[in-house]
Amino acid sequence: MELPPLLRRNVDRALSGVRLADLAAAAAALSQRYRDEHHDNELHVRSERDALAYLAVRLPATYAAVRASFAAVAQARPDFAPKTLLDVGAGPGTALWAAADCWPDIADAMLLEASSIFRSCGEALARGVELPRLSWRVADIATGAIDSPACDVVSLAYVLNELAPAVREQVLKRLWDVTADTLVIVEPGTPAGWERVLAARRQLIDAGAHVLAPCPHACACPLQEPDWCHFAERVARSRLHRLAKEAEVPWEDEKFSYVALSRTPAVVAAPRVIARPRKGSGRVTLKLCRSDGSAGETLFSRRDGNAFKRAWRSDWGSQIDLDTR
Numbered sequence: 001m002e003l004p005p006l007l008r009r010n011v012d013r014a015l016s017g018v019r020l021a022d023l024a025a026a027a028a029a030l031s032q033r034y035r036d037e038h039h040d041n042e043l044h045v046r047s048e049r050d051a052l053a054y055l056a057v058r059l060p061a062t063y064a065a066v067r068a069s070f071a072a073v074a075q076a077r078p079d080f081a082p083k084t085l086l087d088v089g090a091g092p093g094t095a096l097w098a099a100a101d102c103w104p105d106i107a108d109a110m111l112l113e114a115s116s117i118f119r120s121c122g123e124a125l126a127r128g129v130e131l132p133r134l135s136w137r138v139a140d141i142a143t144g145a146i147d148s149p150a151c152d153v154v155s156l157a158y159v160l161n162e163l164a165p166a167v168r169e170q171v172l173k174r175l176w177d178v179t180a181d182t183l184v185i186v187e188p189g190t191p192a193g194w195e196r197v198l199a200a201r202r203q204l205i206d207a208g209a210h211v212l213a214p215c216p217h218a219c220a221c222p223l224q225e226p227d228w229c230h231f232a233e234r235v236a237r238s239r240l241h242r243l244a245k246e247a248e249v250p251w252e253d254e255k256f257s258y259v260a261l262s263r264t265p266a267v268v269a270a271p272r273v274i275a276r277p278r279k280g281s282g283r284v285t286l287k288l289c290r291s292d293g294s295a296g297e298t299l300f301s302r303r304d305g306n307a308f309k310r311a312w313r314s315d316w317g318s319q320i321d322l323d324t325r
């Protein structure tokens with residue numbers, strides 16, 4: 001997945017003139033802090049240099065994960081046309097760009113972010129671009145009420161892992177209170193990220209939420225450790241992205257876990273492909289999460305006709321309609 005051209009242009013503009021050595025050092029330190037998952041009450045992005053490193057090496061990946069999660073919501077609810085967005089822990093406005101790309105009817109967006117550095121960076125990226133009407137607020141969601149009217153889409157992307165475990169439940173409760181329709185939570189696609197997503201899913205189902213995606217059911221997750229539910233998006237790396245990471249390949253796979261919970265049930269609840277399909281000559285094996293709450297592998301061969309064709313074309317993360325198998 002690529003960044004939208006205007007976002008790509010504005011990111012490149014923000015990064016022009018930055019010394020590569022500074023960017024690489026900040027990117028390495030930032031990656032280490034994310035890997036360590038420290039909760040020392042300090043934000044990971046602490047300087048303008050950190051924010052620029054985030055733009056160079058993390059934004060393309062978090063954009064891809066959030067955009068794919070929104071696409072899954074749009075697939076589950078094809079008639080959903082949200083008008084308002086609240087993005088919490090907005091960073092440089094990643095979810096705003098993804099939501100505007102997915103749902104062109106969004107007219108108003110509120111972005112809450114604890115870091116004023118990130119907020120200025122996000123404002124600069126959005127300057128001069130036709131986007132929803134924006135309202136940025138510097139706010140610490142761990143300590144206070146969420147000062148926002150209820151919004152059609154509420155997003156929390158790559159933020160739960162930055163909150164102390166003791167405050168997560170309260171933050172989720174407050175987010176659900178300001179969710180007029182759908183809440184989307186995205187986390188890194190690690191076992192720990194999946195655990196955080198599962199805990200949020202359980203809490204909000206108990207509060208009355210319907211699951212839109214990725215699960216085509218609201219039963220307990222059928223996956224057992226050491227397995228975990230996650231997806232991957234292939235992200236194009238810009239030249240600077242490659243240089244800052246000292247990477248050779250022009251792409252990377254961003255692994256992520258997510259859940260979309262709604263006050264409105266899904267229209268489409270077809271099985272979801274939860275691992276990379278395994279293809280052989282005339283056969284394809286899909287690992288599916290099914291609407292009866294089970295998960296497991298299904299083999300499709302040419303004899304399965306249209307179902308085989310659909311299985312062959314499916315991808316990790318997509319839903320597959322097997323009704324006409």
Ligand SMILES: C[S@@+](CC[C@H](N)C(=O)[O-])C[C@H]1O[C@@H](n2cnc3c(N)ncnc32)[C@H](O)[C@@H]1O
Nearest residue numbers: 062089090091094114115140141142157158162
């Ligand atoms: C990894 S970044 C994710 C940014 C953006 N959502 C994305 O997906 O690219 C996590 C963001 O959460 C913000 N954050 C962390 N704790 C917060 C808090 N208590 N209140 C508000 N924002 C917070 C950080 O400042 C940072 O911008």
